[in-house]
Amino acid sequence: METPPTHPVPPEEAATRSRGRWLLGAAILGAGALVAGGYAAFVAYADKRLPRIASIDGVPVGGLTREEALARAREAVNARLDRPLRIHGPDGWSTVLTPAKAGFALDPEAAIRDIHSPGWYPTSVWGWLTVPAIASSPLTVNTAQLTAQIEASTAGLPSSPREPVIQVRRAQLVREPGAVGWIVDTAGTALAIRTAVELQQGDVEVQAVKATPSVSDEAADRAVASATVLLDRGLMLQRDDVSIPIPRRVLARSLAFTVSNGSLQPRVDGVRLRTRLLARFPELQDPPRDAGFRIRDGRPVIIRARDGRTIAAEDVANAVATAAVAYPQSGAVSVPGVPLAPVLTDERASQLGITERISSFTQDFPYAAYRVQNIGQAARYVDGTVLMPGDVFSMNDTIKERTPENGYTEGFVIGPGGVFREDLGGGVSTATTAVWTAAYFAGMEAVQVQAHSIYIPRYAPGLEATVAWGVFDMKFKNSSPNAVLITARTTNTSVTVEFWGTRQFDKVKAVFGPKRDVVPYATVADPSASCLGQEGSSGFTIDVERRFISDREVVRSETTTTTYRPAPRVICA
Numbered sequence: 001m002e003t004p005p006t007h008p009v010p011p012e013e014a015a016t017r018s019r020g021r022w023l024l025g026a027a028i029l030g031a032g033a034l035v036a037g038g039y040a041a042f043v044a045y046a047d048k049r050l051p052r053i054a055s056i057d058g059v060p061v062g063g064l065t066r067e068e069a070l071a072r073a074r075e076a077v078n079a080r081l082d083r084p085l086r087i088h089g090p091d092g093w094s095t096v097l098t099p100a101k102a103g104f105a106l107d108p109e110a111a112i113r114d115i116h117s118p119g120w121y122p123t124s125v126w127g128w129l130t131v132p133a134i135a136s137s138p139l140t141v142n143t144a145q146l147t148a149q150i151e152a153s154t155a156g157l158p159s160s161p162r163e164p165v166i167q168v169r170r171a172q173l174v175r176e177p178g179a180v181g182w183i184v185d186t187a188g189t190a191l192a193i194r195t196a197v198e199l200q201q202g203d204v205e206v207q208a209v210k211a212t213p214s215v216s217d218e219a220a221d222r223a224v225a226s227a228t229v230l231l232d233r234g235l236m237l238q239r240d241d242v243s244i245p246i247p248r249r250v251l252a253r254s255l256a257f258t259v260s261n262g263s264l265q266p267r268v269d270g271v272r273l274r275t276r277l278l279a280r281f282p283e284l285q286d287p288p289r290d291a292g293f294r295i296r297d298g299r300p301v302i303i304r305a306r307d308g309r310t311i312a313a314e315d316v317a318n319a320v321a322t323a324a325v326a327y328p329q330s331g332a333v334s335v336p337g338v339p340l341a342p343v344l345t346d347e348r349a350s351q352l353g354i355t356e357r358i359s360s361f362t363q364d365f366p367y368a369a370y371r372v373q374n375i376g377q378a379a380r381y382v383d384g385t386v387l388m389p390g391d392v393f394s395m396n397d398t399i400k401e402r403t404p405e406n407g408y409t410e411g412f413v414i415g416p417g418g419v420f421r422e423d424l425g426g427g428v429s430t431a432t433t434a435v436w437t438a439a440y441f442a443g444m445e446a447v448q449v450q451a452h453s454i455y456i457p458r459y460a461p462g463l464e465a466t467v468a469w470g471v472f473d474m475k476f477k478n479s480s481p482n483a484v485l486i487t488a489r490t491t492n493t494s495v496t497v498e499f500w501g502t503r504q505f506d507k508v509k510a511v512f513g514p515k516r517d518v519v520p521y522a523t524v525a526d527p528s529a530s531c532l533g534q535e536g537s538s539g540f541t542i543d544v545e546r547r548f549i550s551d552r553e554v555v556r557s558e559t560t561t562t563t564y565r566p567a568p569r570v571i572c573a
Contacts, residue, residue, distance in 0.1 A: 051118075054133040056111045062133075066112055073108035077137060081106065085196060087153060087189075089206040090182055095153045097204075099197050103145030106137035139198055146190050154184050154206060161213040164220035166257045166264060171231070171249040173224045178213035185209065215259055223257060223264040230324050236332035237277070237284075237319070239311050243332070244281040246273075246320075255324070266324040270317025277316070285310040288342040291349035292384060293485050293500070299356070300485060300500045302349050308340035344386070352386070353482030353502040359442035362496040363434040364458060370411035371427040372492050377407040378431035379488035379495055386485050387478040392447055393439070393486075395432050395467050395474040402428065402469055429466035432474050434497045435486070436465040439476045441508045442484065442499035443548060446560075447475035454567035455537050462544035462562040463510055480504050505548045505555070513543035521566040525573040536569030 050069050054062040059076045061069035081100040088094045114135050118128035161181035167174050188207035196204045235246045254273035257264040278285050288308030293300045312335070319333035365371055378399040387393055402408040411426020429452065436449060440463065449465050450472045456464075465474045478484050484501035521536030541563040548556040 050112070050115055051128045051131065051133040053131070054115060054135075056108055056135050057106070057137050070109055070112055073111065073137070077106040077108050080200065081197075083202075085193065085201075086203050087193075087206050088203060089154070089157050089208060090210070093157050095156065097149060097153050097193065099193075102149040102193065103142030104194075104197050105140050105142075107140070108137045111135040111137045139194075141194060143190070146193070147186055150184070150186050150189050150193070154189075157182050157184065157206070157208070161211045163213045163215050163259050164217055164264065166220065166224055166227075166255075168252045168255065171252045173228055173231070173252065173255075175217070175220045175224050177217050178215065178220070180213070181211040182208040183211055214262055215264055216262075219263045223266070227255060227257075227266055227324050229327050233327060233331060235320065235323055237316070238332055238334040239284055240309075240337045242281075242283050244277070244284060246277065247280070250276045250280070251320070254320070266321055268317040268320045268324070270313035270315075273320065274311060274313040274316050278310075285340065288340050290342045290344040291346050292344075293349070293354060293386070295487060295498075295500070300354050302346060305342040305344065305346050305349070307342065309337045310340040311335050312338045352388075354386075354485045354500050355502055356500065358484070358499050358501050358503045359438050359440075359508070360496065360498040361434055361438040361441060362494050363430055363437070364494045365427070365430045366458075367493050368411070368427070370409050371430065372490070373407075373409050374402070374411055374427040375431045375495050376490045378428045379490045379497075380407075382431070382435060382486055382497070383488040384485070386483055388483050389478055389481055392475055392477045393435075393444075395435060395465075396469060397473075399428060399431070429464075431488070431495055431497075432467050433459055433464040434495045435488070436474055436476065437463055438486075438497040438499050440510070440546065442501070443480065443504055443508050444476040444484075444499075445479040447477050448473055449476070449560075450474065451562045451564070453565055455540070455564040457537070460510075460512075461515070461540075461564070462512065462542045462560060505550050506552075507549040509547045509549060511545040511547060513545070515540040515542050517541045517563075519566045521568055523569040523571065525571050527573040531570065531572035533572045534567070534570045537564075537567045539564050539566035 049063055049065055050061055052062050054060070054069075056069065056073040057076060057080070059073055061072055064072065078100075081104055082098060084096045084098055086094055087097055112135070115133050118125045160183070162179040164178040165176045167176060185207035189204075192204050192207060195201075231248055231252055234248065235251060237244055237246050250273065254269045254276070256267045256269060258267050259265075286309040289306040291305040292303040294303050295301075315335040315338070319335050322328075323333050365375065381399040385393070385398060400406040408428075437460070440446075450467070451462065451464055452459070452466050455461060467474050480501065481504075482502040484499050486497065486499055488495065488497045490496070517540060519539035521538050523536065526533075541561065543559050543561050545557055545559045547554045
């Protein structure tokens with residue numbers, strides 16, 4: 001077989017063919033590079049975003065960047081945890097609980113971390129495009145916070161049964177029925193709430209166990225009937241030779257009932273019953289007498305204390321409680337009399353340091369019947385007062401309000417503008433001045449001392465005091481380490497006040513300065529029928545220094561400044 005002859009290819013054609021092959025290869029290589037570059041760019045794009053079909057906790061986040069997806073997921077999580085969860089209980093009870101406040105938390109960031117990037121493998125990239133990525137945020141709960149929220153939310157649910165109650169209404173016993181309670185299973189309720197939050201349910205049934213009262217309403221009714229017999233028939237209380245009826249209202253209000261062995265047993269408030277009985281029937285108690293003092297031969301001696309006799313709250317309670325259970329045939333109960341000790345015993349009185357006179361002051365006054373009565377009555381109230389160390393003496397509290405019931409009559413007092421007028425208690429300022437001046441020289445500490453608004457010549461200027469009920473008082477404090485006894489006595493023209501105790505200084509002295517800033521008085525005419533007329537007195541200011549002297553040395557001093565207003569001369573026209 002003969003080989004066909006070959007023809008040589010012209011050089012120009014060969015060059016053209018070679019160039020074509022090169023261009024084709026270059027095109028193929030270029031296309032490959034383009035495809036590779038596009039793939040790389042897509043992988044880089046996908047690496048920064050979630051799969052095309054993706055959701056977190058049911059919220060679509062496909063194709064979003066991880067930051068965008070996290071923001072959207074957090075918004076949804078916050079809304080979910082803030083959504084109220086209704087808690088239902090027995091007998092139609094319900095309340096609302098918010099998961100966020102109950103300690104629940106969701107972590108969408110952890111859910112996003114579970115969604116991996118596609119990488120370079122085509123299969124992974126294909127899955128990124130076509131396979132759904134579904135993630136859930138991990139749920140956590142603060143157990144202590146959830147427990148506290150459950151307890152707070154279920155506080156309105158009766159946690160224990162309510163026993164029947166017997167109340168007193170207008171001296172009648174009335175029974176209020178009992179009610180069941182519910183003991184909440186906190187752990188079981190917490191588990192049910194967690195399940196509801198996980199499944200995004202809106203309602204939860206509280207886990208609780210029913211608890212019934214230990215006393216039935218029928219047993220309570222029997223207790224009412226038994227105690228009512230006692231109230232209806234009445235009860236007499238006897239102490240020694242004293243017998244009194246216990247008023248129905250007082251007896252009823254002293255009764256209470258406690259749960260015992262499936263029934264309500266009567267309990268008597270002995271303290272309350274004793275207090276009310278003594279208030280209504282003082283003859284049940286013989287009051288004790290405190291130790292006192294009497295001045296004999298210029299020295300204080302102790303008047304011995306004496307025990308009283310009373311009834312004990314415990315004895316009264318036991319006697320009435322027994323009668324409430326089994327009504328006595330006689331309709332009476334007896335309680336023994338018990339000693340009632342004085343507050344100030346002989347031994348305590350002997351330790352008070354009341355051993356000598358430490359000051360005395362006498363204030364003279366012009367005779368007037370109203371002065372004798374009012375000053376004398378005030379002195380009687382003051383006489384025998386014992387001030388313990390640190391005690392504050394109040395003139396108003398001691399001599400009481402100036403009323404006829406307290407032993408006072410009308411007299412002259414300083415009125416507006418320094419003009420005298422009539423009022424109850426006129427003259428008690430004389431007693432007040434005597435008490436304060438004696439206290440001054442006894443070294444007592446001034447607490448509230450008010451001088452008269454105008455100067456009255458019979459008083460030592462700057463060393464006198466007055467009182468007005470409900471307006472101002474005269475008070476001083478016993479600043480010595482021992483008790484002091486105050487005695488007071490009157491004549492028809494004088495009142496004397498003495499302080500007894502233990503002397504702290506050899507002498508207390510008053511040094512009077514000169515009158516200064518003198519203001520002359522005016523003269524006025526009073527045409528009224530009630531005009532009393534009076535002499536005028538000038539106003540002035542004066543300093544009084546109190547010096548405390550021991551061993552002939554001034555160990556302490558203090559100065560009081562008093563200013564008096566002028567009082568007009570009044571002429572009855």
